Amino acid sequence: MTSFLMDSGKFSAQHIRMNHQNIIDRFNSYYESKGFVKHAPVSINSKIDSSVYLIGSTISVLKPYLFAGEIPDRGFYLVQRCIRTHNSRILMKDEEIPKWASYFQSIGTLSPVNRLNDVCREVWEFLHNELEIASQDMMIRASAVDEDLLHFWRQLEDRPVIELDAFPRTYYRHRYGHEQWTGRNINFALRQQDGDQFEDIGNLIVIEHIQGHEAGGVETAFGISTLLARKFSLRHPIEASLISTIIPFHLENTCKLSDALAVVLHLVREGIKPNASNTRGRILRTYLRGLSYLMKQNHYSPACIKNYAQAYELEEYGSLTESGEHLFFYLVKGEQA
Structure with missing residues (x-):
């Protein structure tokens, strides 16, 4: 595999193209080596998830396996084209710049909930070893009440920065378009060039049935262009798209x-x-x-x-x-x- 590229402070078309494919190749290779099952992507207009109009995340593709309790022993991994329409309201507002890209490719996994610590270890190895992100340049953003999500990161000797309760509680909670299922998450963020600011790149979420009747799962998800933009301290995810x-x-x-x-x-x-x-x-x-x-x-x-x-x-x-x-x-x- 090629190394990650950036020369002279400029992110050229060659850098975008090669680094984009590099993340996909390393993601596929790493999770295949760990015994995960590769899931094929679906069309953005797929009706596979009735709670959304357009596929906006890898979990939309994998929800049927979560709800049916049919996640493979290690889990699924997937590269998926996604659209989120949050920018639609500001396209004709000259003074507003979007924070995220509407279209992006996402890399994600879904594993059985009893593999939580293993999933943490795997995503740490992927970010730290495969994507060459130094531990001091990574932040784990979490709620202090979610001790199970923090356990792995606290016991790491060379661990990322841990930030607790810096956001409202809703920042650490997810909904899945189904009233019986909720999520508790940690977010991953990367240090930017100024040294003090961290920007989000993705998350790890424990998905649970509110009555505890179903086994649940652990999801990880990262947008490729956002990962690249934060890794190289670019101005915007679209710059790396x-x-x-x-x-x-x-x-x-x-x-x-x-x-x-x-x-x-x-x-x-x-x-x-x-x-x-x-x-x-x-x-x-x-x-x-x-x-x-x-x-x-x-x-x-x-x-x-x-x-x-x-x-x-x-x-x-x-x-x-x-x-x-x-x-x-x-x-x-x-x-x-």
């Missing part, structure tokens, strides 16, 4: 444009059409309107955006569909409306 191999990243000018274009390309490729008759269509329509607005703000033409979309589709999938042409049609139609 594959879309930035096509559109040079600029926090004020192209960040939201890139975010909107990525979402639109993936949804159009999966056959969603912009309309008001269903929620998925409305999501696409919102991002298309944002893309059209940002295109004009940056003085791009629909033809230029189409070219960007096709280049990005090749980068993400290695093949072209008619998605770029459809996107071009929607943009032109919107301008003429």
Whole structure:
């Protein structure tokens, strides 16, 4: 496997591409070596999780095994394309910059709940050994009441920084779209270049049935672009996303444009059409309107955006569909409306 790359303080298209694949390769290799079962990704528009409109995490793919108590002895591991629509409300608000990317690839695992300490050890080895993150540059953010989640980290000789109760209790709790299931989590954060600030990269969550009738599980999840952005102290996760191999990243000018274009390309490729008759269509329509607005703000033409979309589709999938042409049609139609 290649080493992680960054030269002269600049995160180039080559750095994005190679480091992105490097994380995937190391993740797959590590968890395969530990005896985990590889799960195939699903489409973002998959209906596998009825509690969400679009797949936004690896756990959405793995929930059926959790609820049925059918998690393999070691667990599943998965690389999954995801969309979370939190940025949709600010696409046309010039003064607001999104904190996260709407589209990202996530790496995640799901193991039986009786493997909690083993899962902690495995994620520690993956972050520390495979991703070459020094212990002093990693922080465990937790609630002091969750002693079981803290046990492994407290007994490590060369342990990360541990931060307790720095956030409201809700920060350490998860919901799973099912009233009978809840989660208690620790978050992982990485030290940034200034030395004092830590930024979140992902979490480990114990998932439990509220009445204790089901076995439960332990989930881990990390966004690849967020991991890279925090590892190299970049300005934003989108700066480390594959879309930035096509559109040079600029926090004020192209960040939201890139975010909107990525979402639109993936949804159009999966056959969603912009309309008001269903929620998925409305999501696409919102991002298309944002893309059209940002295109004009940056003085791009629909033809230029189409070219960007096709280049990005090749980068993400290695093949072209008619998605770029459809996107071009929607943009032109919107301008003429």
